[in-house]
Amino acid sequence: MTDTAAAVASRTGDTTPAELDEAAAAARRAFAVTVASTADERAAWLRATADALDAARDELVPLADEETRLGSARLTGEVARTTAQLRLFADAILEGSYLEATIDHPDPTTIPPRPDLRRMLRPLGPVAVFGASNFPFAFSVAGGDTASALAAGCPVIVKGHPAHPRLSRRTAEVVADALVGAGAPEGVFAHVEGHETGIALVQHPEIRAVGFTGSLHGGRALFDLAQRRPDPIPFYGELSAVNPVLITGAALEARADELAAGLAGSFTLGAGQFCTNPGVVLVPAGSGFAERVAAAVAATSAVPMLTDGIAAAFANGVAGLAGHADVEVVAGDPAQQPGSGAPVVLRTTTAAVLADPGALLHECFGPSTLIVEYADAADALAAVRAVGGSLTATVHAQPGEEVAPIVEVLAEVAGRVLFTGWPTGVAVSWAQQHGGPWPATTTIHTSVGVTALRRFLRPLAFQDAPDAALPAELRDANPLGIPRRVNGVLVLPGHPEPVA
Amino acid sequence: MTDTAAAVASRTGDTTPAELDEAAAAARRAFAVTVASTADERAAWLRATADALDAARDELVPLADEETRLGSARLTGEVARTTAQLRLFADAILEGSYLEATIDHPDPTTIPPRPDLRRMLRPLGPVAVFGASNFPFAFSVAGGDTASALAAGCPVIVKGHPAHPRLSRRTAEVVADALVGAGAPEGVFAHVEGHETGIALVQHPEIRAVGFTGSLHGGRALFDLAQRRPDPIPFYGELSAVNPVLITGAALEARADELAAGLAGSFTLGAGQFCTNPGVVLVPAGSGFAERVAAAVAATSAVPMLTDGIAAAFANGVAGLAGHADVEVVAGDPAQQPGSGAPVVLRTTTAAVLADPGALLHECFGPSTLIVEYADAADALAAVRAVGGSLTATVHAQPGEEVAPIVEVLAEVAGRVLFTGWPTGVAVSWAQQHGGPWPATTTIHTSVGVTALRRFLRPLAFQDAPDAALPAELRDANPLGIPRRVNGVLVLPGHPEPVA
Structure with a gap:
């Protein structure tokens, strides 16, 4: 067991404020590594996590069943969904479109004149995740919010759901071990517990975004805390739906x-x-x-x-x-x-x-x-x-x-x-949308599907940068072979891009 | 002069609560048309607006100079920037990538099984825009927030800046006339005035998002109001920057x-x-x-x-x-x-x-x-x-x-x-990013450049829809010829898409 996993495992019962600070500081240190990590590296972390969860399935499912009463058939399927989700995000970041890489060559004829501008998305920083009780795998410790935040390059601190504490702890150990074992930095993942801890987490200065699945009442309270911070942060809450x-x-x-x-x-x-x-x-x-x-x-x-x-x-x-x-x-x-x-x-x-x-x-x-x-x-x-x-x-x-x-x-x-069928059952795919007007969700994003990545990224543009100072994604030669938009034209890998 | 322009022109001095309600109701009615409008139609509205502003330049620039003291050379350039911006958004919506059209064919082997899912972005609804004093054209009545919201398919209600009221009113007349003259629905654009009106606007039930450029103090106050609504709405504020x-x-x-x-x-x-x-x-x-x-x-x-x-x-x-x-x-x-x-x-x-x-x-x-x-x-x-x-x-x-x-x-x-040069001068282009960590902006989006569109759109997925019930953007034949992602593969117009 790594140090991280040991630290996770030792946190049973409410996390203390000092422990939370320590986890947040470790997440910040880990971010210095993850922000500069390659998609290859992060895909390996996600796939190792998926493999480790699959391998631990026969231990985790009975634990989940004891705590959730959902039955082993449903829970076994949910593990498969959870690990497929991790692998889909690995595929998506390797494909590269999610970065929205965009290059404008200089154009002195525009008003104002256009310099060389190159834009891509960049991870936000440490993310807090509040899992749900009803999907102890797919919307909990190793669920979609965690998977999409890690895929984006953001360390994650999960606030474990009190309805399945033992499963949360054990899942967290498996995840932390797998991540660090696959080369992710210490601190990239942590698990904390306790109602007051959750309140402190949303307000913690190191946390840059929150993913939440739960009730309208609880979600609204945490949303309000996130918006009232001296520096408000995005709160991606999936709260309540009647589904007519x-x-x-x-x-x-x-x-x-x-x-x-x-x-x-x-x-x-x-x-x-x-x-x-x-x-x-x-x-x-x-x-x-x-x-x-x-x-x-x-x-x-x-x-x-x-x-x-x-x-x-x-x-x-x-x-x-x-x-x-x-x-x-x-x-x-x-x-x-x-x-x-x-x-x-x-x-x-x-x-x-x-x-x-x-x-x-x-x-x-x-x-x-x-x-x-x-x-x-x-x-x-x-x-x-x-x-x-x-x-x-x-x-x-x-x-x-x-x-x-x-x-x-x-x-x-x-x-x-x-148009046919029934709304239960949410496929995890490129085109999925799991979010809607308030109070379904708090923002214009989705918590399921590939585009959930966008929640944990912000745009960054480079102006007149020397090629060598640019991230690989934006260099002239497109060494990573990702889709890019050049002078307004979308170009697929392997095809010639417009020149300056 | 159309009815809309006449109504706009009659609103000098503070807008009354009844007038605001009327403008909001008209915007809601207009949304029923704009949400179903084609990119061709909206591009024509934007270009007509740009043409009308260019044509009115010799009237508007002196008015702007009287109220802002910025000088006619700078202001003349700013009109050109403003109209180029409107035309760039027209180009962008015709290109179609901004819709993020994504199609997943059914796949019974995934967990859970994948139905036919098709996703694209859809306009949010009426948008409130608060312009800035320092760019009376490019960040005001007909500025980037207005242009991007209209391009996205959202009606706009501008709260005019008190530092240039006569210019705001006259610009609003030109814009409203041009839009309706080009076939946009009545109510698609309105101009309101007054401090209390701005406060009411951010809290108005019909308003679905806010674009704001201004001070940290004023922006924070309006941001807080938007987040404390019974139904919080996105508040895209560009507030304050030291620019090291x-x-x-x-x-x-x-x-x-x-x-x-x-x-x-x-x-x-x-x-x-x-x-x-x-x-x-x-x-x-x-x-x-x-x-x-x-x-x-x-x-x-x-x-x-x-x-x-x-x-x-x-x-x-x-x-x-x-x-x-x-x-x-x-x-x-x-x-x-x-x-x-x-x-x-x-x-x-x-x-x-x-x-x-x-x-x-x-x-x-x-x-x-x-x-x-x-x-x-x-x-x-x-x-x-x-x-x-x-x-x-x-x-x-x-x-x-x-x-x-x-x-x-x-x-x-x-x-x-x-990497060279100086930060003043913000080119309007595909790769521009005008936004940053708090307090630069309130969200993970930009207020300048093509991707500013994303702020006024939300995703919508269709599941197992008959082809005829789908928007044109998502039909099998891709009649609009836009870039789409099909089964995870990004496909440019004119190239064969993967089949089910």
């Missing part, structure tokens, strides 16, 4: 059972503990769709939720909805068993949600869905707008139906618009 | 007079009223450089500053520096004439600035520069770090000198690193 689904009359007529089964599978998946859970489903009035969904979940029994706190919050949220004068419980018992979640299907109308959006259109984290019956398309779209910012929005229509007016509204409120 | 310059002993030995003349020209340009003004210049101790700079400005007399308030703040700032026990006045009179600015050259040491950075290393907006003498390179670099976030940082060295350790530190604190 709109089903047209034609779709319901053609495939009501398929849709009911699909919805039932999606909102109960992982006890509904997904940020992309479909919380509001708009269907034509009088269609009986809610009863079909009720039938589809009839055989589903209560399952343990991630924490007793989440279960209690869910029970409370569902009871609040069920107690609303305009809401009918179609299936399930709003009075949930302690610690567990059982599916609840609720029904109301667009008139009710438009009259009282604050009470009816908030996220209810767990296995419930609110079927909202609409009289016409205008009503349905008004309800979607009332939901507001979401990670996803879905339309189910029939081939040939005119969906443009619906898509227009879905695109307004969400970061990802689905 | 480091001159090596070898460079000074080789070309002291040239450097002194260059510095004198740069810090007195436009009465020093540039955000890129070189405020701190590090030179070897005992080099007599300050005296050379003093000689170079000896013939320069006081010139009227933009406003009496700016002149008073400058006099106050210079007097504060001059009154510091460790600062020597080498040239000029810290007791400035009311309303005017005359060059002041001050001298101190790295020991002094490191002992009292708060007093010595802040922006002093006007024609002054602080020559800081250093004993060795480590001292000099410590002083650069103490300056902190800046728009620019400059090194003057001799060919063959090892500058890597210097560049490393300059890159840490600034958004643009210069």
Whole structure:
């Protein structure tokens, strides 16, 4: 075990302020190395981390299952997703486009005259990561925020989630060992614990950005701290989403059972503990769709939720909805068993949600869905707008139906618009977008997919630099062979660039 | 004159809350059109605006000169810069890369399985722009923030700067007329006035982002309001910069007079009223450089500053520096004439600035520069770090000198690193970066150059969409012929894309 891993392992229980300072200072020292590291080096660090996590899978999954109750099948798949994510970021930085390398040769005819300007992105510095409870691998210690920050060249300090402390510590050991073993500098990765530690971390002078996945309440509080610093820093929070689904009359007529089964599978998946859970489903009035969904979940029994706190919050949220004068419980018992979640299907109308959006259109984290019956398309779209910012929005229509007016509204409120299927399940890829208008996320970026890299980089331009003083990415000869834009023209590697 | 222009023209004096609501509602209605507009259409709007401003130049420049005292030569050049900027954004949106169009075909082998995902950027919505006093064209009503927001597809509401109200109103008329005349929707552009109006604008529910150029004090206050909204919005502020310059002993030995003349020209340009003004210049101790700079400005007399308030703040700032026990006045009179600015050259040491950075290393907006003498390179670099976030940082060295350790530190604190020349003069191009660590700017973006577009866009992904339901930018046939990334591979227009 390296010194770093030993230091990580010794931090059980709340990190002290002195330990946090030490981790931050080590991250700053590590940044002096990572900022100058090559994509080759960082890709090797990421791949070594992925390999180490895969190798530790049979130890980590049971630990995760004990702490999260998510089951070993789901957790095993999540490890694979997590390591594939690390490897995708390795591929992406080697490809090089993410640097946005741009070269303008001098042009004395412009106003003002243009000198030689060369721009690329550069890592921000040490990054704080707050993982989520519901994805103990993919959105936690070695999750997407950590992977994208390390890929960008930023050291990471993870604030471990209290819902899975032993898994967090052990994962942190594996990650720190793998990174340093692959040649990354000491201090490039640390794991800290404790509520007060998290508050101090967001305000720590060495921290240059924060990645956060969690609740609206907790996220907003940390966001506010980050913005109120003497030097505000970017706070990339993924907070809350209702994920509206709109089903047209034609779709319901053609495939009501398929849709009911699909919805039932999606909102109960992982006890509904997904940020992309479909919380509001708009269907034509009088269609009986809610009863079909009720039938589809009839055989589903209560399952343990991630924490007793989440279960209690869910029970409370569902009871609040069920107690609303305009809401009918179609299936399930709003009075949930302690610690567990059982599916609840609720029904109301667009008139009710438009009259009282604050009470009816908030996220209810767990296995419930609110079927909202609409009289016409205008009503349905008004309800979607009332939901507001979401990670996803879905339309189910029939081939040939005119969906443009619906898509227009879905695109307004969400970061990802689905045309079939259900929003749970977030592929990690180049084109993925996991973020949307407030309160889905706090910024105009994504926390999943290759472009998550952009969050931890800032642009830097060099003016009239001698070739030898430039980073390799911007030298005339393009020694790294990356895509670049020269005098406004995008040029692929191996093709001639415009000359001065 | 169109209705819009007439409405704009009628708004002299403070905008009322009802008028602001009306402008915001009109901007929201206009957004329904601009969000679906083509790049061709928006390019035509931008070019028509540029043409109209060029045509109005002989009317606008005298008006600007009356209100800003900047002189007609400088102001005529600034109109050309402003219209070239509008045309560059037109070119950029037609090229299409700014949309980051990305397509991933389905892949059932990934974990989780990958559906068909297609991502591009989409305009945010109505944008508020706060112009600066020191560039009444290029950073004001029709400046870079307005141009980039309109290019992105966002309606703009400009809060006119009180230092040039008549120019702002008249420019706004020209812009509104040109936009609507070229087919842009009514409400796409508005001009409002008044301090309270600005405060209300940043908090207005319809406003989705803010572009701001101005003081640290005013910018921070508006930034805080934007972040404390129930739905925080991006606040792109360019606030304050000291722009350190480091001159090596070898460079000074080789070309002291040239450097002194260059510095004198740069810090007195436009009465020093540039955000890129070189405020701190590090030179070897005992080099007599300050005296050379003093000689170079000896013939320069006081010139009227933009406003009496700016002149008073400058006099106050210079007097504060001059009154510091460790600062020597080498040239000029810290007791400035009311309303005017005359060059002041001050001298101190790295020991002094490191002992009292708060007093010595802040922006002093006007024609002054602080020559800081250093004993060795480590001292000099410590002083650069103490300056902190800046728009620019400059090194003057001799060919063959090892500058890597210097560049490393300059890159840490600034958004643009210069190797010769002086930081005033910000070319508008693809590779420009005008932004840097706090307090230079509030975010990881630029306010000048093509990539300023990214500030007013957010990503949107489509999942499993039928081809006909997709925006043209993401359809299989790539009808707009824009660069796209398909299955991770960047493909230029006219080349075959990977198939599913």
